[in-house]
Amino acid sequence: MKRPLIVNGFMASGKSSVGKRVAELTGRPFVDLDSRIEARFGAAIPRIFAEQGEGAFRRAEREELLAVLGTPGEAPVVAVGGGCLVRRELRLAALDQAVVVALQVTPEEVVERVGSDASRPNLAGDTRSRAEELLELRADAYHEAHARLETRGQSTHDVALKALAVWKRDPVAVASGEASYAVDVGSGVGPALLLASCEPSTAVLLISDGNVAPLHAAALEQLLHGAKKRLARLDFVPGEQNKTLASVQRALEAALAAGLDRKSKLVALGGGVTTDMTGFTAASYLRGVNWVGLPTTLLAMVDASVGGKTGVDLGEAKNAVGAFWQPSAVLCDVDYLKTEPERGYRSGLAEAVKTALIGDPELFELLERETAGIAARDADLLTDIVRRCIRVKARVVSADPREAGLRAVLNLGHTVGHAVEAQAGFERLTHGEAVSLGMIAALRIGQRLGHTPADLAARAQALLEKLQLPTAIEREPLAEAAELIGHDKKRAGSQVKFVFARGVGDVITAPVDLSELRELTRALAT
Numbered sequence: 001m002k003r004p005l006i007v008n009g010f011m012a013s014g015k016s017s018v019g020k021r022v023a024e025l026t027g028r029p030f031v032d033l034d035s036r037i038e039a040r041f042g043a044a045i046p047r048i049f050a051e052q053g054e055g056a057f058r059r060a061e062r063e064e065l066l067a068v069l070g071t072p073g074e075a076p077v078v079a080v081g082g083g084c085l086v087r088r089e090l091r092l093a094a095l096d097q098a099v100v101v102a103l104q105v106t107p108e109e110v111v112e113r114v115g116s117d118a119s120r121p122n123l124a125g126d127t128r129s130r131a132e133e134l135l136e137l138r139a140d141a142y143h144e145a146h147a148r149l150e151t152r153g154q155s156t157h158d159v160a161l162k163a164l165a166v167w168k169r170d171p172v173a174v175a176s177g178e179a180s181y182a183v184d185v186g187s188g189v190g191p192a193l194l195l196a197s198c199e200p201s202t203a204v205l206l207i208s209d210g211n212v213a214p215l216h217a218a219a220l221e222q223l224l225h226g227a228k229k230r231l232a233r234l235d236f237v238p239g240e241q242n243k244t245l246a247s248v249q250r251a252l253e254a255a256l257a258a259g260l261d262r263k264s265k266l267v268a269l270g271g272g273v274t275t276d277m278t279g280f281t282a283a284s285y286l287r288g289v290n291w292v293g294l295p296t297t298l299l300a301m302v303d304a305s306v307g308g309k310t311g312v313d314l315g316e317a318k319n320a321v322g323a324f325w326q327p328s329a330v331l332c333d334v335d336y337l338k339t340e341p342e343r344g345y346r347s348g349l350a351e352a353v354k355t356a357l358i359g360d361p362e363l364f365e366l367l368e369r370e371t372a373g374i375a376a377r378d379a380d381l382l383t384d385i386v387r388r389c390i391r392v393k394a395r396v397v398s399a400d401p402r403e404a405g406l407r408a409v410l411n412l413g414h415t416v417g418h419a420v421e422a423q424a425g426f427e428r429l430t431h432g433e434a435v436s437l438g439m440i441a442a443l444r445i446g447q448r449l450g451h452t453p454a455d456l457a458a459r460a461q462a463l464l465e466k467l468q469l470p471t472a473i474e475r476e477p478l479a480e481a482a483e484l485i486g487h488d489k490k491r492a493g494s495q496v497k498f499v500f501a502r503g504v505g506d507v508i509t510a511p512v513d514l515s516e517l518r519e520l521t522r523a524l525a526t
């Protein structure tokens with residue numbers, strides 16, 4: 001457990017006792033944030049509220065939490081006050097730097113446990129209606145967590161064991177209000193966590209494709225049967241050309257034929273095509289059911305598994321039909337990558353390089369250093385790589401769930417990349433190969449416009465070559481590709497929001513005139 005465990009939840013949800021119990025079970029230090037603040041002010045909380053005001057309390061709370069998160073050494077268990085993670089900015093920092101469990105309580109339980117405790121200034125007056133009101137106001141603060149744990153009818157010890165299990169799993173959280181979820185990464189996490197991810201559903205539709213199912217579906221089916229789940233199966237015909245409404249219709253019909261209701265789960269086992277289509281099926285079946293993603297390609301793990309974009313192609317128009325619909329859980333089992341075809345695997349590495357450039361210098365160095373382990377698909381190494389990519393993407397997506405702006409950085413290498421991919425008829429180049437070429441284009445254009453230092457461009461090119469990804473952008477038919485720039489959805493009028501790299505982990509977006517960008521792209525030929 002490298003990151004601290006934060007125990008969050010409403011007043012009287014049992015945060016301190018659960019936190020203390022986890023600390024006892026693990027021998028880790030326990031930090032009660034409220035006690036720290038009381039010590040700092042030399043006064044009890046009601047007095048701090050009365051004399052200094054809630055604002056001063058919240059500022060101190062924020063500073064204390066960030067100090068705990070930034071302290072090196074053994075990661076502690078931290079119980080925070082019920083209002084501490086209400087501010088989203090602090091909550092996102094906590095979700096990034098710690099594992100957060102939120103203890104669930106109902107207003108009735110709060111009344112039962114608190115009575116009319118005068119030491120809780122926020123519950124003054126009619127305790128029950130005040131609790132109801134605050135729980136509603138703070139819903140997101142308790143939904144956006146690595147896990148939500150029920151406390152009703154359970155002993156402190158039992159809840160502590162559950163919190164400890166989450167801490168040990170160390171998943172990545174994707175914060176998306178009520179639709180928040182966790183992504184687990186590791187060798188064997190598919191079979192290990194599938195059943196828990198399907199709870200409490202009794203019926204499951206497992207969707208895979210004709211290549212992946214014969215390799216990996218049987219083990220999961222056996223598990224689901226063993227747990228007495230009602231199970232139906234559907235295999236898509238593999239390939240992007242089958243990422244269509246017709247395939248989704250087949251999946252919808254399979255769900256209906258299997259008698260799935262609102263509480264059932266769809267489980268996607270496959271690459272990005274399967275997860276995108278299963279997610280879209282889940283978004284539309286009965287106006288929305290839960291789904292669990294088990295991505296089996298590197299691309300689907302590092303990119304498609306986070307962000308909640310689901311959908312299908314409409315003829316030539318990629319991803320033209322779809323919905324934002326978050327999975328309820330994602331299990332990235334790196335063992336599945338052992339059977340991924342080589343070219344697809346290499347293509348996935350292009351997105352990993354992109355992600356490292358956007359937000360993780362250590363990942364960039366890891367990719368530079370571990371060429372042999374990457375080629376051998378070493379499970380521990382892949383766990384580290386995939387987890388780091390997901391963490392960067394989760395950070396970006398959590399801060400911009402509906403693609404209002406910040407998410408645009410994820411488009412690094414994709415503006416020219418999409419154009420060369422389209423020019424090649426979506427056949428000669430894979431998406432990742434096109435992104436590799438597109439990153440070279442973005443770095444060189446960045447150099448021309450004074451955003452990108454020459455040594456950064458050289459370093460990124462060397463890494464892509466080491467990973468056996470194409471970099472010879474000058475050999476692409478650039479005049480034709482240039483005409484295709486801006487044909488995707490990312491354009492605003494005559495300008496394109498272009499992503500420039502200034503350093504590893506340091507990217508900016510800036511508008512560029514479409515005509516100028518086309519000219520700069522043609523000029524890459526020389």
Ligand SMILES: NC(=O)c1ccc[n+]([C@@H]2O[C@H](COP(=O)([O-])OP(=O)(O)OC[C@H]3O[C@@H](n4cnc5c(N)ncnc54)[C@H](O)[C@@H]3O)[C@@H](O)[C@H]2O)c1
Pocket residue numbers: 209210211212215238239240243270271272273274276296297298299300303304305306307308309310319336337338339340341344
């Ligand atoms: N939703 C998003 O945010 C997002 C992000 C990136 C990409 N995508 C989508 O993902 C798709 C591309 O994903 P992909 O590259 O995973 O394609 P894919 O699903 O077509 O998989 C590639 C091929 O590998 C096979 N395969 C998959 N896993 C395997 C395994 N473990 N062993 C053996 N064979 C395996 C598949 O059957 C297929 O033939 C595109 O449609 C793209 O639009 C979505």
Ligand SMILES: [Zn+2]
Pocket residue numbers: 303351414431435
């Ligand atoms: Zn991409």
